[in-house]
Amino acid sequence: MEPILQLTNISKRFPGVQALDGVHFDICPGEVHALVGENGAGKSTMIKIISGVHRPDSGEIRIDGQPVEFNNPREATERGIATIYQELSLYPELTVAENIFMGHAPSSQVGPFRKINWGEMFDRAQEILASLNIHDMDVRRKVGSLSVGNRQRVEIAKALSINARILIMDEPTASLTEADVERLFEIVRLLRERGVGIIYISHRLQEVFELGDRVTVLRDGQYIDTKPVSETTEDELISMMVGRTIDNLFPKLPSEVREPVLEVRDLRRRPSVRGVSMQVRAGEIVGLAGLVGSGRSELAQTIFGITPAQSGEIFVNGQKVEIKTPAQAVKLGIAYVPEDRGTQGLIKEMTIRENVSMAVLPELARGGFIDFAREKTLAQEAIQQLNIRATSVQQIVAKLSGGNQQKVVVSKWLASKPRLLIMDEPTRGIDVGAKAEIHRLMSELAVQGIAILMISSELPEILGMSDRILVMREGRLVAEFSRDEATQENIAAAMMSAQMENNHLVMERSAR
């Protein structure tokens, strides 16, 4: 069959990362084409290119065999491409019908005013919903009062109201209940019969096998392969998704593992941390793997006191402690290099000097007064020690490159002389050189006896750096591997294959 949409050799570069590199993709009418890959594989970039948010640096997009260029999302919409993003983009205070027709309500010009034809709008909204076999939704109801599943149905109806021929669904089941997932699948099948091409992105591989006709795998922005779903297996997909060779970028030094620095027992913080018990020992790097949304960062933030634990125990150096605020965590010798440099890790408008000293101001100050000379020395030492490329300690952090910004974050926390260093995606979005430097530093810190808990979505990084690997899924630790047993395949399998029995277990627990 002739594809409606065809992408050939698409490349896209962002500062510091090659997000897509020569990717192919096509979709035929009446087909569900699944798109899979790890976090950061380039799936989001690709759907943003298809939906006109980004423009590719090179490559060709054809619709019905005609080359096209989208300058903005509107132009893609006009060609019949609709996207349902993870965060739904609805107006809670407006009615279902208004949301469906937002921006293109049936209207007529009356003098200087544009009058919305309400009757027509309600009728047409009702028709669209009926065509999706949705008969239990009042189009006059405010969207804010709907369940998440129903909101999603409104999003789908919105897509149909513009006669979408291609529907992109980004993790549509991420926040749905099982009953809602079933209804969603019915709707997807209905749309497929009607000839809509569906691009389906999901981490849950069993959904791919249940719904998909073909599946395309991306990895590190590279196109790996496209296969009919009937001709592949879950194992094969996983190995295609992760199948990288571990190069020698990460020179992990051997270090002596000593006493436990951090121990948590049955730590809970709803909704994302659901009973975690683990230890991190001095001199050890523990890798924490898991999908986005598995609760890894939330666990780190619970330990660090940003979202304090609701139950469970935390021990630091064998002492039971209460951590309610980050300030308490810092005092206990815990440091957290957060996932999002720009909003969490740095005050970008302030200088390197001010950022480096941020976590140790109480120690730098005498009677509350900051010792500026010591502060300056501290920042200068940081610049030298971590080889930060900057004109002076007075440079505004926003003007540094991503890698150098990350080094500023790291040096801020090193200044606090931590016993436990939690690093959340320590090398995301930074260039290869800076990445190697940060890995070398982590390795050295471990040798010096610091306990390191590293969260990463890059399996090679996890495998290369960790002495021990923990895998998290749906708020709990589901697997542990020693450095020797761990492989990309067994980690990925633990991360992804959500077995139904496990799901039921979680349900029962939280229902109690």
Next chain:
Amino acid sequence: MTATTQSASTTAAAGSGVRARLSGFFNQDVVLALLVVTLTIFVWLVNPRFLAQRNVLDMLNNSSYIAVAAIGMTMVIISGNIDISVGSLIGLLATISGQIAIGAQDGGYPLWIAFIVPLFVGALIEAFIGFLVAYLRIPSIVVSLGMFSILKGALILWTNGVWIYNLPDDFMLAQQAPLGVPVPIYFMVILTILAALWMKYSATGRAIYAVGGNREAARLSGISEKATIMKVFIINGVMVGIASILFATQFNAIQSTVPPGLELFIITASVVGGVSILGGTGTVIGSTLGSILLHVIRFGMQFVDVSQYWLQAVQGILILVTVMVDLLRRRRQSYSGRG
């Protein structure tokens, strides 16, 4: 994550029909109306004179210009902004209206000009505020705070605080009472209905909700945020103009200074009427009910013998309570939304 929603949704599925109908019925407007009725009955039980026809009409009459101004304020707040300057603006426009009326008496031009000019001047001044807010991105609180004192000072400069007397009889619009009902009440009722319909059914009305509720999404849907904010302030100016005429024509003299705390009274009416101060929600019917509620409280305080001087404290508490209810409601919503 899935599990919590799961258990919640099974119960919700069973009760959703009933609950939806109930929560649809118990929206802010109905709650407010019930509150007005309950309070009225309470005061009436303490002092039956409260429900004398004259007193009820007086109460509604007094609510009217506040309610009309609160319609404009409600739109401004729904769009995610605020306007502190309305108090001064009403004072200024009332004076302008009175001066023109006196001029008309001396001859030259017809009296209706006194009723038209304040509307235009109001729209013009608010358009200026809207321009600074929408196009130059200055926070509305700062612009309107500045404008508040500019207008207040300008009024004093102009009138030296002298009251305006000897107004022509025809000018006393608010003192007329066709069918026994004072004119301002007609204005309140008709403008509330018109504005409510317009907010609900016109494209611009919906755009106001969109801009205040989800700025980014509004932009992506092709709604012009700037133009919408401009329109909101201009409409507010017209509403304030009408309110100022009702204000100017209620007594035989015009005070020609700014009634202190007037803007706060209007904002309170809007907020108590269910207009979320964070933007994006609310109705003009609610704000009108809010104005009436405030006056029931104000008059009721007299009838149950509580000093008027506590009124402003009650206002403050009313704002706080409504805002906190709104915050809690939002928090619950976003929690269930996250699943």
Next chain:
Amino acid sequence: MAAVEQQPLQTETFGQRLRAWLTRLVISQEGILLIITIIAMLVLSTQSDRFLTARNLTREAVLLFEVAMMALPMTYIIITGGIDLSVGSIFGMSAIILGFAWQDAGLPLELAIAIGILSGMIAGFVNGLFIVRVGVPPLIMTLATLALYRGMALGISQARSARGFPDWFYEVGRGDFLGLPWQIWILGAAILISAIVLARTSFGRGLYAIGNNELGARFAGIPVDRYKLIIYTFSGFMSGVAAWIFTSRVSTTRSDMGTGIELDVIAAVVLGGTDIFGGSGTIAGTVIGLILIQVLKSGLLLSGVKGDATTVMVGAVLILAILINNLVGRFRS
């Protein structure tokens, strides 16, 4: 890029540094303001020879006292991205409570003064508590308490004023110390302390961090909530102190005291270069802003404009200051 990076850190010559410093000063908000203020003062002194006299200047300083006292904590608050609209109402309420505690409750005047100031602190603390714990936006919270605290002032006093204080009470408002009014000493000390705390302590640094990126500050272990509570309480405290000294100067308490004063306070702070969106600002700037507004006011008064009408100028200056700030901000970046 490479050349810049390689430049060693300490090789700027003294001349270069001086020039860089001067340029920074002149295009800084404070620099521009200072120049405008000096010009305005010179113009005024040519208009009236009574203006630039020591007597007149101390008189002006006393008039500016209350606004200035409140502008110091307001600078802190606006730096964190907040605002406090209730300062005028706290001012009025503190004065009323002072008068009530002494006249109606019959407490010793010393105790009444303390209670008045304490009530201001509590009022500010309540603002902070709701902002921090409940998450009410500062604008809304202080708008509500603008009404609430003024209402308390009205309700407690029933619009009656307290007067007839003993003589010693008037000393601080009308007396001199070492030849200068008490207000100048108190204000001077307050300015000095506030400036040093903001510029040199970890608390001050924390305020800037909160204003630039609250989440980032929280993640760095800065006690954001405690700092916010402190500044709103400080704001209430300063309003209370100002109310006491103002009462001492005018010898009576009235429930409408300080109505609209928040406008003058915010105008001075914003005029002084503090970013209304938070993140930057200095006490020096605020002080210059205060002086400029006072100079312009007295200029208008000297040219025969009535007292209340000077608000036209304050409002216009507020809007213009932000407009210019916007434009200059675009130019700088």
